Every structure is written in structure tokens, then in C-alpha cells.
Amino acid sequence: MRPISRRKLLTGGLAASAGVASLGVAAKLAERYGLIPPDSGGIYGPGTTLTYAAQRILTARSLAREFPRGMISKSPFANSTAPPTDAFKRLQADGFSNWRLQVDGMVAHPASFSLTDLKSLPASRQITEVACEEGWSYVAEWIGAPLIDVLRIAGISPQARYIFYFTTQADWWESIDMADALHPQTLLTYGMNDGDLPVAFGGPLRMRVPRQLGYKSLKYLTRLVAADSPKAFGKGLGSPGPEYGYSWYAGI
Ligand SMILES: Nc1nc2c(c(=O)[nH]1)N[C@H]1C(S)=C(S)[C@@H](COP(=O)(O)O)O[C@H]1N2
Ligand SMILES: [Mo]
Numbered sequence: 001m002r003p004i005s006r007r008k009l010l011t012g013g014l015a016a017s018a019g020v021a022s023l024g025v026a027a028k029l030a031e032r033y034g035l036i037p038p039d040s041g042g043i044y045g046p047g048t049t050l051t052y053a054a055q056r057i058l059t060a061r062s063l064a065r066e067f068p069r070g071m072i073s074k075s076p077f078a079n080s081t082a083p084p085t086d087a088f089k090r091l092q093a094d095g096f097s098n099w100r101l102q103v104d105g106m107v108a109h110p111a112s113f114s115l116t117d118l119k120s121l122p123a124s125r126q127i128t129e130v131a132c133e134e135g136w137s138y139v140a141e142w143i144g145a146p147l148i149d150v151l152r153i154a155g156i157s158p159q160a161r162y163i164f165y166f167t168t169q170a171d172w173w174e175s176i177d178m179a180d181a182l183h184p185q186t187l188l189t190y191g192m193n194d195g196d197l198p199v200a201f202g203g204p205l206r207m208r209v210p211r212q213l214g215y216k217s218l219k220y221l222t223r224l225v226a227a228d229s230p231k232a233f234g235k236g237l238g239s240p241g242p243e244y245g246y247s248w249y250a251g252i
Helices: 006-022 024-032 045-059 086-093 115-119 147-154
Strands: 101-105 111-113 124-131 137-146 162-167 173-177 187-192 206-208 221-227
Touching: 024 045, 101 147, 111 115, 111 147, 115 137, 115 187, 137 147, 137 206, 147 187, 147 221
Parallel strands: 101 221
Antiparallel strands: 101 111, 124 137, 137 187, 162 173, 162 221, 187 206
């Protein structure tokens, strides 16, 4: 076999990256394998598509880093506190016994889960980092029900491609693809550092997506919706973030 010359390798590589840069080849491949993120349009589109497609191909099943107990942050920083609405205060006054997580969309059995329901499922624990895009982070132990278990109970449709999730704050909603939704570290979190999840940190229920930046880990969860397209939600970009220049996919 003739050895490939270094020059040929270089030109081959360059041709490949030129194709990628113009997104001709990459966009076609990404589309064929369903690797176009909801926010693929606009000026950040090519970059965000490449990042998403590359991470999904290379690290679809990889695990977020877990830390030893000794590295749990002594004074974790809560970035925002609970929405001080009357409805929220009433739920809080009752120890969140009337809190419900609604699960619907592309599921065979739409359902609503109380905290007791969620706590009766096998609990999963992880010591992972919340990393904010602004540069700070903290490590905590998170306790919850894997999202995959709740989706299975609800009878998730094999046609679902995204899980949308909503909170008590109208402008804080998000979505993740099924690779993250079915990932073992994605948790519906009700506990933190061996206690109930404090309200400041998103109690009574928070989504933890440790493979992505903190802004995907929404606090005060109220509803999950399984969908096969981002079109019906907001501006169809998967979340409000892309309207302000934040990538829908925020893998770390
Ligand atoms: N409901 C809700 N969830 C949210 C936010 C928010 O303002 N409201 N902020 C997000 C951002 S930008 C980050 S970095 C993390 C911060 O988590 P912390 O409050 O535990 O520090 O929560 C995320 N989840
Ligand atoms: Mo953040």
C-alpha cells in the first residue's frame, strides 16, 4: 500500500475543514443524523451546529465529572431566589405537599407527580458542579429521581426528540434532546447535600443536567412536555436563551 504523503493528508484535512467551515458537507451530515440543534439559524447557527453535532457524535454517552465528598462547596452560591408569588408561598407553607410535576406531550400516560411520588422512585445521588456561563461554579451533592425513570413511567414515545421543561417563572423554560433526557446523570432533583433541596437552590424540584452549563439546570420545575419538534414552543429555538445569544446546547 502506498503511504499517504504528509502533503496529501494536510490538503485532505484542509479540504475537510473548508467544507465544514462553509457547512456544506457538515450541515448535510448533521441533518442526515438528526444533529441540527433548534437554534441552528442566525449568526451563531454554524458554530452551535458544529459543537452540537461533534459532541453528540464523540461524547453522546460520556459522564459529567463527579467529585469526592470532600470537594462539596462549603458555601455554594444561589444565583436567584424563589419567585415570591403568593401561589408559591402557599405551596411552601404546606411543605410543598400540593406541589405537582405535570408530565405530558408525547407520552402514553400523561401524569402528575407529587414529591412523595418522586421520592418513592429509586433515588440517585451525584456530586457534580453547577457551572454558570458567567464564570463561577460550585460543587454539591444532588439527590433525585433520574428523569429517564419518570419518562418511562409516563410511557415516553419513541418519536419524542426533546423534553421541554417549565418552571414557576414564565421566562425560564428549556429543552434537552433525548441523549441528555435519557442520560443517567440527568436528575429531577429534590435533595441537596443530604437535606431537602432548599428553595434558594430551586426547591422543591430542580432539573440537573450536569453535562451542560448551569442555565440548563432549571429551578422550581412545574411541567415536562415530550415533543418531536421545537416549533410549538416560544420562537421555536428550543429555549429563550438563543434569542439573546446563548446557545441552546451548552455542553461542557
Ligand atoms: N427557574 C430558574 N432556574 C434557573 C435560573 C433562574 O433564574 N430561574 N438561573 C439559571 C442559571 S443562569 C444558573 S447558572 C443556575 C444557577 O444555579 P444556583 O442558583 O443554584 O446557583 O441556575 C439556573 N436555573
Ligand atoms: Mo448562569
